[in-house]
Amino acid sequence: MSKRAISGFPELLPGERSTEAWVENRLQEVFEKHGFVGIQTRAVEPLSALEAKGETSKEVYLLERLQSAKSGQRAALRSDTLGLHFDLTVPLARYVLQNSNALLFPFKRYQIQKVWRGERPQEGRFREFTQADIDIVGQGDLGLHHEVEAAEVMLDAFQALNIGPVLMEINNRKLLQGIAKAANIDDFGATLRALDKFDKIGADGVRQELSSLGLSETQVNTALAAAEITAETGSELREKIAALALPAEPLAEGLDELSVVLDALYAFAPGQVRASLRIARGLDYYTGTVYETVIPGHEGFGSVCSGGRYDELVSDGRRTFPGVGLSIGVTRLVALLLSAGILQADRPSKTVVVVAVKDEATRSESVAVARVLRGRGIPTETSPSAQKFGKQIRFADRRGIPYVWFIGEDGSNSVKNIQTGEQETADPTSWSPQS
């Protein structure tokens, strides 16, 4: 049997997986505390849905039944050919439309699930990873305050991870569009994509790219000056925008929205949120606030939590469900936090007590004690073998299990703290581990 790792499909050892599960559980707790409900969607969508939106549709894994592959009659690609989802947003959009009569709006859902991208292996990217997404989806309309709420939930989520403060950078698509309009820049999409590379290619690179789009020097200067604006409060933002000396009217709606969202978040988490007009987000479907999040001191991680408001993504032509969502790439985040030493791998076992076994003939006595301890909520194992007690203690010690329980020849019970070496008589119906 082949036993090799497959590039792009990461797997964790038990202690690391325990840490990842801890992260997932903290996120889930925060999401539920904010009234979000958890759903799971099927792993597959029809090709038509996977190709409908966004930039990643080219990285899809299609499914094919082994039997048809073997028969040599491979099915032609059709719009209903199944592929693995590459994000949790496309499935959400479909789930909302499919179940719109059964759901209550605004529908606030979280989803922690695996996604797949058919990247080339040599790129060293994850081809399978877990995302944790929250979205708030309205029916017909969705108040601006939900763009505040989505950020608040994710800031709470990071706080629950206890990894120090994060910096969430926000922008507003309407404001960017307004700036483009006020500066008479026609190809807003191309300008956006150029600005989106700011962190990668720097101001000079962006300047060159914008010039090659046919922007005048004034326009390039305006775009770059705008992209360098950051602000912590609405009034700071308004001042800096005013300094661009652009016509006010095209900017008004986006500026108002970004100011309101910024001030609401400033009140909640000063120093953890700022407007940054270079945040553009690649995806076409965003229409309002867009978000990226970095861990200060670890900017090299890139954004660990991104998303935005989308007005038109969820629609069946007749009805429209505007939404706002944010997403954490859990697999990547945990890998980064572990490798940076910000999180540690757990010990490989959650067991607190190993009940030693004198000999196989009396194993049932040890099993009975383990059962009593477990019934009281204490994770307990019975020793897998009746080796010498020293070896049984070593079994516990290697796993980081803190206590070993002994049943004496006379039936008396005692428990040994491996770390301190102390051993004391104990009653399985009342003993508790020191925390």
Place this chain on the structure above:
Amino acid sequence: MSKRAISGFPELLPGERSTEAWVENRLQEVFEKHGFVGIQTRAVEPLSALEAKGETSKEVYLLERLQSAKSGQRAALRSDTLGLHFDLTVPLARYVLQNSNALLFPFKRYQIQKVWRGERPQEGRFREFTQADIDIVGQGDLGLHHEVEAAEVMLDAFQALNIGPVLMEINNRKLLQGIAKAANIDDFGATLRALDKFDKIGADGVRQELSSLGLSETQVNTALAAAEITAETGSELREKIAALALPAEPLAEGLDELSVVLDALYAFAPGQVRASLRIARGLDYYTGTVYETVIPGHEGFGSVCSGGRYDELVSDGRRTFPGVGLSIGVTRLVALLLSAGILQADRPSKTVVVVAVKDEATRSESVAVARVLRGRGIPTETSPSAQKFGKQIRFADRRGIPYVWFIGEDGSNSVKNIQTGEQETADPTSWSPQS
């Protein structure tokens, strides 16, 4: 956008999913209390691994990158072509071999994860579903008591689901093999497969099938008499086996093992475990105890928890890792329990309090109260709109949220219990919901 369900890929509404998640969490708690560690394996294995073992290899979904499918240059099937795993046992075997130096043995792991089977849609079977597996894998050897332990864990797991007693039926492959040998039945495999159909085609059907295999009438009678044996204790089992009047020696090892396992489980859960010699299990790789589990009164559900001991499954030719494992088909179990009314769908929200909003201008006051309540562990939402209070109460009521919080014009706080209609003044820093 297409919004149809896809046959075989079930999805749940939020309240149902909440119930399913509750089941998964109860199972996980029990597994961890028994010292099992959770792992996740990648969704894919190379075709060579998927085809190596067992009967389901024909139902595999293979992956193909969209770009290569589109290019018309579809890749030929190779041993390293990736396919989705159809169970969690093949991945475990590979994971153990791959990480044998980093794991501690016996390695007790649980795994709650999705699996996929490329069934034909018209068969109405699940093509994507969640399994909850436990396995205990030793290095070189694995004591018989772990065959008891695996059953004990799953019996505890079902107890934690609070769905009433289950009946676990066990058998032992060595005993079956011993009976075949003692009765001079050569084609043990075919005999097993015939016996495995006992529940489907009845004694007469099995008799016919065994005859067609060339068994004499005496042999058929022996096989059928054996298949009808059930016993709650080792001594009962020994008596009934003795009545078959077969040579004792070929049966001895299997009979000893099954008796020991049976007696140990009888002491733990009398009435919930019995030996049933018709339990054969389809898979080739079982070598010791095999398990099936039914819910009395709902035998039509079929087995809800099955597995067995396997000595040779995990091997790289040089080293062998014997194991024992049991598996629950969570998706199927939850669907059955919901449809039978044994479990109910949760309310669609875990929120306990909705903080009403007087008007959008004072939303921040409501947000602040919600934050205080949430900080005290109380799941709280702020009302999505500043509609009339009656409508805000209705928002909570439709979601089954029990409390609505009001901030008066004078800043005073009060909370209304929607069910009783009672409203009382309350302090967000100290108020708690009645449980």
